[in-house]
Amino acid sequence: MSLHKHHPQHEEKITDSAFDGGVGSIPRHRLPRHTQDADAALRFVQDELMLDGNARQNLATFVTTWMEPQAATLIQASLEKNIIDKDEYPRSAEIERRCVNILANLWNASTPAGGEDAIGCSTTGSSEAAMLAGMALKWRWRARREEAGANASKPNLVMGANVQVCWEKFARYWDVEARLVPLDGATHLTADQAAAACDENTIAVVAVLGSTFDGSYEPVAEIAAALDALQASTGLDIPLHVDAASGGFIAPFLDQELLWDFRLDRVKSINASGHKYGLVYPGVGWVVWRSSDDLPRELIFSVDYLGGSMPTFALNFSRPASQVIAQYYTLVRYGFDGYQRIQQRARDIATTIAQGVEKLGPFTLLSRGEELPVLAFKLTTPDGWDVYDLSHELRSFGWIVPAYPMPKGMADVDVLRVVVRNGFTFDLAEMFLADLAKSVARLSGQQQARVAFHH
Template sequence: MSKIPLKNPQMPNPENEEVSSDPAELAEQVKYLKNQLYKVTRSIAHVRESGLDEGEVRGVYPNLVMSDMFQACWEKFFRFMDVEPRFVAPSSEHCKVNAEDMIALCDDKTIGMVAIMGNHYTGHYDPVWDLDEALTKLNKEKGYQIGLHVDAASGGFIAPFQPEVPAWDFRLPNVLSISASGHKFGASVCGTGWVVFRERTDLAEHVAVSVSYLGGDADSYTLNFSRLDPAHVHVCMMYDVCMTACLHQWFLRSHTHCYSFAGTGKKRFVIMDDGDTACLPVVSARLNPDLRLPFTDIDFQHQLSEQHWYVSGYSLRFEHPISKMLLPLFNDTPKSATMFRVVVKSNLTRELAEDLVKQVEATLKEMDSQGTGFKMKHKAAKLAHRPSVC
C-alpha cells in the first residue's frame, strides 16, 4: 500500500516528534493519528472505487495566511469553506507577525492574507503597512493577486483615534476588506459588527442569497440567515459612535506595577503588551517563569476572582482547526505556559484601578504564603482545567 501524504504539509507530524510521557500529550497525539487514519482510509476507498489518483480525489485547496492568534470565526471559516490555514507563530517578545514569515507561506493557491489589528492576548497590532508593502512586491514578481483582509474586530474603534499608528486601512492599496466589532470594550451590545469592502465588486454577487418570501426582496450574506431588526442596528451604531469618544481618554493608561519578588531581586511579572500607544487598551503580563512559582496565571485568575475582579487567564496554546492538535501559540514559549490580561474599558475609574492593584497585591501575598502547599491544594482542579480563549 502506497503512503498517502498529509493534506497540509504544515501540520505537525508525530513521526518527527519526541514521544511525550504526559498523558494529556499522548492523548492529543492519539487523537490526531486517529483523525488522519480515518481521512486516509476514506481517501484510499474512494481512489479504489473511482480509479482516480490522490490529487484528483483531494482536488486543489486554497489557503489563507495569518497569525495563529486568530479568533473563533476563522476556525469556522476553515472548517466550513475547506480552506487550508497557514499560520505564523510570532515570538513572545514581539507578539505580532512579520512580513517575511507571512510572505514565505504564500503561493499560487493563496487567496488572501489576514492582519489582526489587536490580538486578544496582548493587544498588539500586526504591521499591516509592512504586509501591504511586501504583498505589492510579491504580486508584481509572481503575478499573484493576493489581497489583505484586516481583522479589526478589537481595534476597529480604537486605531482610528491613535494618530501614531501608520496607515492600516483602505489608504493601503492591497487592503480589500476590514471587519470590526462594535461590542468590544463594552461599547455596544453583543452581536454588533460590520465587514466593509474597498469596492462593491470585491463582494462577489454569488455569495448573496436573494429572499423574497419575507415581504419584499432582500439579500442575505449570513450563514445562519438571522435577520436583524434595522432599528436595532441603527441604535447600536449610534451608541458605538458616542461611546468611542469616551474610550479615547483611556488610551494613555499605566502598566500594572512590576513588583519585585521578595528575596530574589527578580521581577514578579513579565509585561507582554505593546505599551501605552499604538495598541489596544489592555495590560497583558505573565508571572515571571524564572521564579518557578507553584501556581500559574490561571490560578491567579481564580484567586483574584474571589475579590470580585475577573482577569482573563490564558494558556499559551491553540487547537489547530483541522488537525485538532494543541500547538504552542508562540515560537519560543512552551504550550504549557500561561499569561493573564486586564481589559481597560471606559468605565474604569481611578478608584477602581487602585482597588484592582490593592487586590492583586493581597491575592499574591496570600498565594505566596501557601507556597508549595498551594500546588498540592489545587492539583486536582488544575488537571481538570482546560481553559478556552474567548
C-alpha cells in the same frame, strides 16, 4: 444538538411553592407541565443569574458591559424588529446602511456618491463578519484560478497562530487550509512570515489589528508592503484582509497616522465588532469591502417573500434590529470626539494598570495597553505558584482575569490578561491593583508557609 444527555427521571427539581402555587416542583431540564406565575418565573431565573460573575469586574471579556440608559431604552423599544425585514422596517434598514457608510468613511474607503454607497453589512458579531469576508476571498480566488485554467481545489489562508478562533472555524467549515504561522520572536504575525507562507493557492493574508492574546497590533502596512514585493517578484497578487474586531474602533481615533485600513491598496476588506470597542451590547458586527468588485455577486441572495425584493448576504437570517439601532445611537451620540475621549481614557487606565503590575515585582509585561487597552503579563520567575493560581485567587475578590498559554511558537509562556472597556474607571483600577497585590502576597505567604513546614 446537546453535548450532554439528560435523563428526566434523574433530573434535580426545584421545590419552592412560591414558584408554582404549591402544586409541585419545577424541573430543570424538561418543560414544566403547568404554567407558572410571571413574577415567580422571573424570580426563579433571577436567582439562577445571581451566581454569574459581576460583568463590571470581568476583565476577561472584550465585549461591552455598560451602555447609557438611553441606549437601553432604544434597544428595549426595538427588540421585536427583525433586521432582515427591510421592507417592513425601512428606517431600521436605512440606519444599517448609514452605519456601514460611517464605518467605510472612518476606515478611509473611497466610495462613490460622496461616501454614501459603501459595500458592507451588519452581522451578529465580528466572527460572522470574518466568515463573510473569508467567503468573498475564497470565491474571488476560485474565479481567478478557473479563469486562468488552474487547479482551484486547494485554497489556503495565511495568518498568525494568534488569530481569533473564528478564522480556524472559517477554514474548517469552508474547506480552506489554515496556514497558522507560529510566533517567532514576536507575539504576532510579521511581514516576512506572511509573505513567505503565501503561494498560488493563498486566498488572502489575514492581519489582526488588536490580538486577543495581548492586545497588540500586527504591522498591517509592513505586511502589505511585503505582499507588494512578493507580487513584483513572483506575480502573485495576494489580497489582505484586516481583522479589526477591536482595533477598528480604536485606531481611527487614537492612532490616526497608522496605516492599516483602505488607504492601503492591498486591503480588500475589514471586519469589526460593534459589541467590543464599538461600545454596543452584544451582538453586532460589521464587514466592509473596498468595492463591489471585492464581493462576488453570486454570494448575494434576493429575498422576495418579505414584502419586496431585498438583497441579503449573511450567514444568519432573522436577528434583532435593536443592536444595529444601538450602534447608530453610539455613533450619533458620541461622534468622533466622544469616541476618541472614551478610547483614550480606556488606554490611559490600561497603561496605569500596567505600571502598577510592573511595580509589584514578580511580573514581566508582554503588552502595556499602548495599542488596544489591553495588557498581558507573565510571572518573571515561578515561585511555587503560577498565573492559574493567581487567576483563581483574584476570583475571591470578584475579579475575572483569564490565564492561558500563548499560541504556537510561545506556547510555553502562560499569561494573565486584563481588558479595559468603557465603564471601567481609575477607581476600579486602583481596587484591582490593591486586590492583585493582596493575592500575590497571599500566594507567596502560602508558599513560604509550605516551605517552612517541610523544613
